[in-house]
């Protein structure tokens with residue numbers, strides 16, 4: 001059988017050897033989610049936050065046919081500046097590896113990589129979901145299916161408000177994915193802490209989230225958990241203020257024939273322009289906030305497994 005070309009950074013190898021808590025990080029947010037240099041600075045800052053909490057960061061990407069778990073600053077910087085990097089999900093991860101290609105990993109592909117490396121917790125900004133107008137376009141992110149089948153706890157700030165949130169919740173329910181709002185009843189919506197929607201589940205501590213993850217495993221259930229962590233209040237943009245901008249950006253995308261994988265990056269860039277950088281600042285604050293919570297969950301999981 002072909003061996004998986006996995007390549008661990010020295011820091012991650014050492015963490016595995018010590019059985020230390022590890023938090024996976026995606027790289028599509030770097031290549032497609034933010035402009036340079038904010039993408040590079042944020043990726044490094046997020047790694048630092050995870051270290052400061054007492055866990056080890058493992059940023060995932062495919063570089064020249066190797067599935068990297070943990071990236072050096074040099075590789076990260078290259079990715080952050082590169083043009084036209086492939087955005088890899090479940091469908092194309094193996095093809096890129098087989099062809100010796102380079103690409104960033106989405107939530108779905110990062111979950112697959114984390115699972116291979118036995119990393120149980122992953123921090124991101126927002127997951128993909130059911131797009132507005134999906135009844136016409138059928139555009140539903142592979143992230144949702146991945147959450148249904150791969151055993152990783154994903155910490156996000158809710159689904160991006162560029163999606164159809166009620167439909168996204170419905171699909172997650174159908175797939176049996178627990179959607180857990182952290183510390184509040186309402187589902188946060190990425191740039192806003194509120195969405196007007198009640199979250200299906202609520203938890204108030206990292207420890208509870210870790211216990212629920214262990215219990216899913218004890219039940220033999222495949223799939224992960226989705227934790228929706230509201231962003232810090234000072235960085236939030238009210239839902240009502242964003243809605244018209246998102247609608248305008250979505251109309252522009254379809255007018256310009258943007259489809260498939262290009263939709264999310266296009267809308268994010270448009271919003272950044274329309275809000276004069278405020279949406280980018282919120283994006284940075286929320287990913288940092290998610291990294292902190294993910295590290296705490298990873299630490300709780302290690303404590304629970306060592307006390308058994």
Ligand code: PSU
Nearest residue numbers: 028029032033106107125126128141261
């Ligand atoms: N969150 C961000 N920026 C992003 C993404 C999430 O703030 O660029 C990426 C994630 O990698 C997610 C992907 O998995 O967008 C979803 O893309 P799609 O809708 O094409 O599945």
Ligand code: MN
Nearest residue numbers: 139140141260
């Ligand atoms: Mn899509």
